[in-house]
Amino acid sequence: MVELKENVSLNFALRLMYPRPTVLVSCALDGKPNIITLAWSTPLSHCPPLLGISVGLERYSHELIDKSGEFVVNIPTIDLIKQTILCGERSGREVDKFKEANLTPLPSLKVRAPSILECVAHLECKVVQRIHVGDHTLFVGEVLAARVNEGLFKRVFNPEKIQLIMHLGSRDFTTNELKLRKAA
Numbered sequence: 001m002v003e004l005k006e007n008v009s010l011n012f013a014l015r016l017m018y019p020r021p022t023v024l025v026s027c028a029l030d031g032k033p034n035i036i037t038l039a040w041s042t043p044l045s046h047c048p049p050l051l052g053i054s055v056g057l058e059r060y061s062h063e064l065i066d067k068s069g070e071f072v073v074n075i076p077t078i079d080l081i082k083q084t085i086l087c088g089e090r091s092g093r094e095v096d097k098f099k100e101a102n103l104t105p106l107p108s109l110k111v112r113a114p115s116i117l118e119c120v121a122h123l124e125c126k127v128v129q130r131i132h133v134g135d136h137t138l139f140v141g142e143v144l145a146a147r148v149n150e151g152l153f154k155r156v157f158n159p160e161k162i163q164l165i166m167h168l169g170s171r172d173f174t175t176n177e178l179k180l181r182k183a184a
């Protein structure tokens with residue numbers, strides 16, 4: 001059977017790459033912390049461990065990450081959906097998002113930016129490259145330290161114990177199914 005294909009407007013083409021795991025990136029400058037919600041993050045290299053986050057040029061967090069050269073990728077679960085939306089709709093220029101979202105700054109091990117206690121995992125990064133990509137900057141971070149809540153992770157996450165926030169676009173989200181499926 002031949003599948004019928006329909007064209008997608010280029011404005012929405014990238015949405016074909018969703019759902020995407022949503023992360024909360026914390027950053028800080030001069031002791032003032034901030035949080036930004038991101039769907040555009042990706043692992044980039046095993047050795048050294050590198051990841052990328054794509055941050056819009058006009059975001060307050062862009063300035064903080066650019067100037068401080070550090071950030072933390074925190075992994076939220078579905079119970080943090082409200083906080084995730086708040087951190088993705090308000091700007092740290094106007095509000096203290098840790099206070100507003102009732103999230104707790106947790107001292108990080110290797111960077112000055114705090115981690116977010118309520119998230120299940122944290123990857124502390126130093127910026128090693130800044131790549132201008134259209135209206136975003138791809139910040140390449142080297143992971144200096146990583147932590148996870150006990151009992152959730154043995155080389156891989158136990159999918160029966162965590163439900164990630166998967167962004168579909170706009171204010172639409174889904175989550176991972178709870179079953180582990182091994183490739184044959």
Ligand SMILES: Cc1cc2nc3c(=O)[nH]c(=O)nc-3n(C[C@H](O)[C@H](O)[C@H](O)COP(=O)(O)O)c2cc1C
Nearest residue numbers: 037038039040055056059060061088089090091092
């Ligand atoms: C689910 C979700 C995903 C988002 N993903 C990104 C992203 O990948 N990159 C980005 O620059 N902004 C993204 N945003 C928008 C920022 O989180 C938003 O503009 C935020 O208010 C910026 O905060 P700041 O000004 O304090 O840095 C996303 C928002 C939401 C709700």
